[in-house]
Amino acid sequence: METLTIKENISDVLKSILGHNNFEMHDELTAKDVDGWDSLSHMMIITKIEEAFNIKFKLRDLNKLKNMGSLVSVIQSKI
């Protein structure tokens, strides 16, 4: 899957859970930069991303998801 398509799908997930799209999908984007993306919503976002791409993250993957760039590359390695 193209990086761009992956990012679009992630963006849709974020929008559906956070209820807004006040963020830019650049590689350095972190949870801190996005309103409402906290430890509580993080779990829901992760689950929704797993569903959207039909993948399952390992517990160890979760610590690597430091920013959008690494999230995209972890997803890429799994599909």
Next chain:
Amino acid sequence: MSLLTDLQNSIQNNFDNNAFCINNTFYSYKEFAQIISNIRSLIKNSVSDNEINVGLITNDDIETYASIIALWFEGKAYVPLNPEFPIERNSMVIEQADIVSILDSSSKKQFSDYNSLLTKNLDNTELGITPTKISNETLAYIFFTSGTTGTPKGVPITFGNLSGFIEAQWALDYTITEHDRCLQMFELTFDLSVVSYLAPLLKGASIFTIPKDEIKYSYIFELMEDHELTYSLMVPSILHYLRPYFDEINCPSMKYSLFCGEALPLDVTEEWSKCIPNATIANVYGPTECTIYCMDYTYKREEENKAHNGVLTIGKDMKNTSTIIVDDNNNEVETGKEGELCLSGVQLTPGYWKNEQKNKEVFFNKIHNGKETRFYRTGDLCRADEDGDVLYLGRVDFQAKIQGFRVELSEIEFHAKAALNKVNAVAIAFTNNIHNTEIGLVIESETLDTKPLIEDLNLKLPKYMIPTQIKFIGNFPLNTNGKTDRNKLTELFI
């Protein structure tokens, strides 16, 4: 005071051991002693003798932990101030606790209006870790928790309270030695952090903390696996987060796994026990007012465990605490009958900081075992069985636990109503689909834009108190007593 002398001896006798692992950097007890000494000298030079309570910015670094010990060795108490909390809330705490000086390990001062003392990169002084003389009444810390009227209330804990707790902790037999590697997962504004650093420090063990920008549950797992942690105290909500990944977790090194701060479900505990096959699992219980925790139950791997509605029993009182269960008139109920759990003993706080009204409400004296005894009402509805094990049934008031933090729902309502210009609002604690507690807000009005409301709440309340879901309803449903039917409102979120 032997607690601080014990601490001094433990630091001195374990110079070559690692005291802390913070963000992948190890600090030996010797390095820790040096930083404590440097900060003590700063305190001696820049904090006046009559200052009792000193503010502490709660960063996750070695200087912050050293500051706590330095203040104690100087006979002073610390009041934790989370730099991520709204300024308005921190200012309220600073004012209430008469704080003049604040120890701050940040690179730039968090509070410029006070005597902020930066603790990073101080010059090395001569080692000095002999504690000054203190008494049982000397304050060790004041933690502020959510209060019903919009003002946080302070719980002061003395060295007498803390010594009583530590003595009871050792009596539990969940032994820590200088070879242990222990988890410290708590914000320093939460009193479970105190046992998480103090117990290991008293035994020369190592403490592993969690950087603030990491996701707690997955980071805990990596620490458990990469550093073979042997001792952990966690809030049960961590287990709910980890549960989907239990099949990936196998940590035979774990010797003791304690839980506190929220109800511990029996089924999750059973599943968790397979992830840590060699560990003793325990459920401990207690409010900040009775110093960290004061009741304990050891989970049984092979036998049946006591539970109510799937929640594991909180067991029996620890060595220095005595409990009773009472009715509305402070009379003890019969065994097996429900009532409010009340605590007494040396761990009990002298009373809320400058809040006589609240003290009158929750502390009372009663003849117990032939002696006039001071009790604290926990607000927890409980029942004891014939063996004396206590089952937790729920709250008698509108308090909720969010990731272990105590939250007065009325404090959220107070600020929400103020922001909504008196429109009625009810805060609801509900259980979400991964079994963690979330806060919802129901507003008695047509749908309106909630952005200004949330922005306003963010200025007044810590993150964990901000409602995650908001619903609107034209009129609040009433129950048979004519009161707002909170159960009906809760259904809106489930």
